[in-house]
Amino acid sequence: MSGFxxxxxxxxxxKPWEKEQMAxxxxxxxxxxxxxxxxxxxxIIFGIATVLFSLVFTAYLYTIPPExxxxxxxxxxxxxxxxxILLFVTYFFGKITKDLxxxxxxxxxxxxxxVGALSYLFLFGQATFWFQLMKSGNxxxxxxxxxxxxxxxxxxxxxxxxxxxxxxxxxxxxxxxNNDKILDEExxxxxxxxxxxxxxxxxxxxxxxxxxxxxxxxxWCKSLIx
Amino acid sequence: xxxxxxxxxxIHAQSSETISGGTGGSAPDLDYVRPAEVSDQDLYxxxxxxxxxVFCQDAKIIGIQYFCLATFTGIIGLILSWLMRxxxxxPEAAGFMTAEHYYQFVTMHGMIMVVYFLxxxxxxxxxxxxxxxxxxxxxxxxxxxxxxxxxxxxxxVLVLLASFFVPGGPTGSxxxxxxxxxILEGTPGSGMGIILMCVSLILFVAGFTMGGLNYLITVLQxxxxxxxxxxxxxxxxxxxxxxxxxxxxxxxxLVGSLMMMLDKLLGTSFFMPTIxxxxxxxxxxxxxxxxxxxLFWFFGHPEVxxxxxxxxxxxxxxxxxxxxxxxxxxxxxxxxxxxIGALSFFVWAHHMYVSGMNPWFGFFFATTTLxxxxxxxxxxxxxxxxxxxxxxxxxxxxLWCLGFIVTFVNGGITGIFLGNxxxxxxLSDTYFVIAHFxxxxxxxxxxxxxGAVYHWFPLVTGKFLSEKLGKxxxxxxxxxxxSIYFPMHYLGFIGVPRRYFEMYDSPYMTSAVGMNEFISLxxxxxxxxxxxxxxxxxxSLKTGKAAxxxxxxANSLEWLTPIVPPEHGNWGDRLPVVHRWAYDYSVPxxxxxxxxxxxxxxxxxxxxxxxT
Numbered sequence: 001m002s003g004f005x006x007x008x009x010x011x012x013x014x015k016p017w018e019k020e021q022m023a024x025x026x027x028x029x030x031x032x033x034x035x036x037x038x039x040x041x042x043x044i045i046f047g048i049a050t051v052l053f054s055l056v057f058t059a060y061l062y063t064i065p066p067e068x069x070x071x072x073x074x075x076x077x078x079x080x081x082x083x084x085i086l087l088f089v090t091y092f093f094g095k096i097t098k099d100l101x102x103x104x105x106x107x108x109x110x111x112x113x114x115v116g117a118l119s120y121l122f123l124f125g126q127a128t129f130w131f132q133l134m135k136s137g138n139x140x141x142x143x144x145x146x147x148x149x150x151x152x153x154x155x156x157x158x159x160x161x162x163x164x165x166x167x168x169x170x171x172x173x174x175x176x177x178n179n180d181k182i183l184d185e186e187x188x189x190x191x192x193x194x195x196x197x198x199x200x201x202x203x204x205x206x207x208x209x210x211x212x213x214x215x216x217x218x219x220w221c222k223s224l225i226x
Numbered sequence: 227x228x229x230x231x232x233x234x235x236x237i238h239a240q241s242s243e244t245i246s247g248g249t250g251g252s253a254p255d256l257d258y259v260r261p262a263e264v265s266d267q268d269l270y271x272x273x274x275x276x277x278x279x280v281f282c283q284d285a286k287i288i289g290i291q292y293f294c295l296a297t298f299t300g301i302i303g304l305i306l307s308w309l310m311r312x313x314x315x316x317p318e319a320a321g322f323m324t325a326e327h328y329y330q331f332v333t334m335h336g337m338i339m340v341v342y343f344l345x346x347x348x349x350x351x352x353x354x355x356x357x358x359x360x361x362x363x364x365x366x367x368x369x370x371x372x373x374x375x376x377x378x379x380x381x382x383v384l385v386l387l388a389s390f391f392v393p394g395g396p397t398g399s400x401x402x403x404x405x406x407x408x409i410l411e412g413t414p415g416s417g418m419g420i421i422l423m424c425v426s427l428i429l430f431v432a433g434f435t436m437g438g439l440n441y442l443i444t445v446l447q448x449x450x451x452x453x454x455x456x457x458x459x460x461x462x463x464x465x466x467x468x469x470x471x472x473x474x475x476x477x478x479x480l481v482g483s484l485m486m487m488l489d490k491l492l493g494t495s496f497f498m499p500t501i502x503x504x505x506x507x508x509x510x511x512x513x514x515x516x517x518x519x520x521l522f523w524f525f526g527h528p529e530v531x532x533x534x535x536x537x538x539x540x541x542x543x544x545x546x547x548x549x550x551x552x553x554x555x556x557x558x559x560x561x562x563x564x565x566i567g568a569l570s571f572f573v574w575a576h577h578m579y580v581s582g583m584n585p586w587f588g589f590f591f592a593t594t595t596l597x598x599x600x601x602x603x604x605x606x607x608x609x610x611x612x613x614x615x616x617x618x619x620x621x622x623x624x625l626w627c628l629g630f631i632v633t634f635v636n637g638g639i640t641g642i643f644l645g646n647x648x649x650x651x652x653l654s655d656t657y658f659v660i661a662h663f664x665x666x667x668x669x670x671x672x673x674x675x676x677g678a679v680y681h682w683f684p685l686v687t688g689k690f691l692s693e694k695l696g697k698x699x700x701x702x703x704x705x706x707x708x709s710i711y712f713p714m715h716y717l718g719f720i721g722v723p724r725r726y727f728e729m730y731d732s733p734y735m736t737s738a739v740g741m742n743e744f745i746s747l748x749x750x751x752x753x754x755x756x757x758x759x760x761x762x763x764x765x766s767l768k769t770g771k772a773a774x775x776x777x778x779x780a781n782s783l784e785w786l787t788p789i790v791p792p793e794h795g796n797w798g799d800r801l802p803v804v805h806r807w808a809y810d811y812s813v814p815x816x817x818x819x820x821x822x823x824x825x826x827x828x829x830x831x832x833x834x835x836x837x838t
Contacts, residue, residue, distance in 0.1 A: 011454070011455050011456060012456070012557070012560060012561060012564070013557070014454065014456040014557075015557065016454065016456045016457045016556070016806070016807040017552070017556070017806075017807055017809070017810070022805070022806060022827065025452060025454045025456075025457060025804075026257075026258060026259045026452050026805060027259070028449075028451065028452055028453065028454045029451060030361075030362070030447075030448065030449030030450050030451055030452070030453050031446070031447050031448075031449070032446040032447060032455065033446065033447065035447075037367045037368070037443050037447055037448070040442075040443045040446065040447055041368070041439050041443060044438075044439055044442055044443070044473065045439070047473065047474070048435060048473050048474070048476075048477055049477075051474050051477045051478070052477035052480065052481060055477060055478055055481045055521065055524070056481060059481070059485070059496065059517055059521070062514060062517050062520075063496060063512065063513055063514050063517060140488070140492050140493075140494055141492055141493035141494050141495070141509075143495075143512060144494075144495060144496065144512045144513060147488070147494040147495065147496060151484070151485070151488065151494075151496075
């Protein structure tokens with residue numbers, strides 16, 4: 001991060017019209033960062049998604065009535081199971097990264113399929129959890145606590161579906177490729193791995209917020225922003 | 227479309243690996259540039275009419291598509307403003323218009339002009355056309371995504387316009403769409419109207435995100451060799467920073483629109499408090515209308531700069547080219563663009579002074595608002611100092627530039643009034659506010675758009691626009707716009723409220739009636755004057771003077787393509803190599819008063835650097 005800030009300010013103080021600077025500038029290759037365009041896109045999407053989820057979290061803190069039971073959602077087992085599934089996805093992406101380093105192409109194919117299957121399992125689990133909630137009489141319009149839960153999980157699910165769309169494209173390509181060509185897809189696979197890591201981080205932040213933040217903590221947060 | 231666009235020559239993008247570091251100058255060491263290390267971009271070249279002109283992946287065509295569609299929606303916004311002014315100036319002639327119609331026109335005019343006209347035109351239109359050309363790229367990094375971006379915008383516009391034809395018509399809740407009234411019965415368009423508005427905005431944000439990704443990554447990662455960030459023209463800096471702002475601000479609009487749709491369709495209460503209606507308690511409860519205001523303005527204020535920053539960048543380049551001077555304080559101009567962009571996220575609540583906020587909260591936002599005046603003023607001084615002792619060409623482009631500076635200063639000064647809580651509270655919701663924001667983010671950016679159109683039209687079509695018609699267009703617009711908005715300040719001072727369908731028998735109406743009639747007449751005239759440009763474009767495409775290569779003798783890369791107008795892939799076989807910044811005008815010792823960015827140092831060895 002400090003390197004990035006140093007680079008940013010170092011750039012902004014350049015004097016492009018001076019002869020000494022001109023000689024340095026002529027060595028520029030036209031790229032600000034040594035990463036692929038795909039990875040750049042994923043990082044920018046993280047920025048946008050971070051703002052989006054931060055606003056959803058802030059809205060949750062802003063509107064949650066103090067009398068509501070903010071521990072309720074953590075009581076059913078399924079939410080914990082879904083969280084563990086998401087952790088496993090990240091674990092398998094970690095394995096894929098290692099497979100790429102070791103050039104073990106067969107394992108890459110297998111683990112990519114596992115990642116996709118677990119992600120769909122997570123979505124299925126979330127949908128099942130929604131049905132459980134509705135069965136217990138807690139609908140999206142019941143109160144702002146449940147509204148926020150449904151809203152956040154829907155957004156997170158859509159975010160995951162977007163990732164699964166690109167996972168489908170990359171995986172179908174990888175499965176068709178000969179083993180020696182799979183490593184050419186490294187940029188796309190590592191971009192996907194980064195994407196899933198971000199999904200996990202957002203989920204954990206949300207999970208901590210609805211689990212750890214008890215009524216008194218929410219009250220304190222609200223006093224800060226109101 | 228001009229004949230000049232019919233270029234059938236195919237381009238096969240070749241690898242830059244084959245290009246040597248030197249440029250063929252007489253002193254290879256002096257002209258040394260880094261050898262190409264990144265393989266060249268492969269482009270999809272459309273062959274049918276559909277793939278070349280409709281579902282096209284060429285950023286230049288996409289830019290033109292954005293420009294035309296944004297202009298189309300802008301004309302609808304203009305017609306709506308005429309209808310509003312007819313009601314305000316001559317209500318007896320507007321008998322067909324009900325109060326509901328008026329509110330719907332106000333709402334649609336505001337949203338169309340801010341989002342679907344100005345934002346789409348600056349970022350989608352100029353961004354797509356100019357970014358790849360100005361940074362020396364063949365195209366955007368993700369051309370397919372870029373195409374999808376435009377078509378998302380197209381569908382967003384269709385959905386928005388569809389709301390005119392649904393039962394209840396479009397939403398009439400004001401362009402800020404404040405709940406709870408936006409979704410409750412009694413407000414025009416509270417049914418399908420507001421739903422379609424939200425859907426349209428969601429589509430717009432989704433589409434823009436795809437385009438924005440392209441703008442950012444192309445600028446950061448796909449510049450040509452030698453094109454450092456600080457050698458980029460300020461136009462690119464303005465569009466780049468505005469895109470960063472948009473990427474961070476639009477999620478707030480997205481979240482607000484989604485939540486409001488859920489409140490409307492699924493009965494959630496994100497923005498809905500407990501409400502009593504005709505003695506009955508509605509099913510809503512527990513939500514906060516103020517939360518929507520925060521979300522809306524967290525988007526809404528950066529939105530002002532999403533429009534203004536590209537305008538700042540473009541005007542800087544136009545002034546520099548047409549006064550034959552390097553831009554005064556280039557670095558300061560970049561800092562100001564970046565600084566204004568960053569500060570714009572800390573001022574949103576100055577739109578909410580009358581929402582009942584804590585006084586310290588108001589104090590904080592008043593302070594940050596007034597701080598923004600500092601980098602903004604720096605820019606104005608630098609434009610004037612660029613003009614100072616320049617070899618000014620008093621052509622149509624320069625007239626629009628000068629018109630912009632005056633108008634922006636006018637609008638900016640009234641912004642300082644409104645930034646102060648104690649001055650804002652009595653002026654809030656009066657015509658003073660209307661006058662302020664129309665001057666600063668309506669007319670001023672419009673003048674930049676017009677200047678840019680007259681400047682870059684020869685690049686896009688190979689023809690000049692008529693100077694004579696251009697001057698008629700400028701003077702009618704300039705004088706007309708001041709005839710509209712200067713009197714509005716007075717109306718605001720005497721307390722005439724905005725958003726009123728009619729003024730009834732209010733005591734202040736004695737002096738305001740005649741003024742309203744005058745303003746309406748001026749509005750009709752200014753609106754009609756815009757059709758001079760459309761006539762000028764059609765006439766010039768048919769009979770305009772051929773412009774040739776680099777007709778303004780500019781330095782930046784967009785004018786230096788091997789073929790003008792540039793073809794798909796922009797640069798023929800070889801990407802350009804950049805040796806200098808874009809502002810070497812009237813350099814002492816140079817044979818001509820401009821040195822292009824691709825001119826090698828060995829070709830201009832006797833020149834002296836001017837301090838800036």
